[in-house]
Amino acid sequence: EAEVAQSPRYKITEKSQAVAFWCDPISGHATLYWYRQILGQGPELLVQFQDESVVDDSQLPKDRFSAERLKGVDSTLKIQPAELGDSAMYLCASNWGGTQETQYFGPGTRLLVL
């Protein structure tokens, strides 16, 4: 069964350092989402891509976060510089787009900023 891949699974970094997360969606899925989940809460959307284009990044803290999906396949989310409050689970999801509703999630990357 096809799955969304994410790496690394765990990341510990010090504040002010740069950190990057990678996501490879299910093959053929045009739409890719990055969510952030703070401990004890539900996920919150950071950015949505349709192929290589950003559809929604209204909740992305653009002073320190950036996201790209250059060839419309895999995607990278970067934080520079990391802050203590960035400690969270970063989840990637994908779907075909169009009228397909269900978003399929990867295993996530747990980030701890010290």
Next chain:
Amino acid sequence: AQKITQTQPGMFVQEKEAVTLDCTYDTSDPSYGLFWYKQPSSGEMIFLIYQGSYDQQNATEGRYSLNFQKARKSANLVISASQLGDSAMYFCAMREGYSGGGADGLTFGKGTHLIIQP
């Protein structure tokens, strides 16, 4: 105002009993979708069930069913014959507006921690 409200932070249920997890939502869009996801301690979000706002019948997927009461803006998840492996966090989520029309990220509730006891 919260768009998705899950009023049960935690629930303890005996194995083999049925479970109802509550979810209410708030939207003014005529077209929307409602989802339930399961998140075990390992962290991945597992899709369980989907209900579209125009669907006439309640969605069912195996032991999962969604009790959709549109007028009350309620979308409760029912798990029949609970199992030990059902212990996890459960999240209700909503997609507002028409799917495929652009921004359609999900809005999640805060979740319910379900523990199934033997």
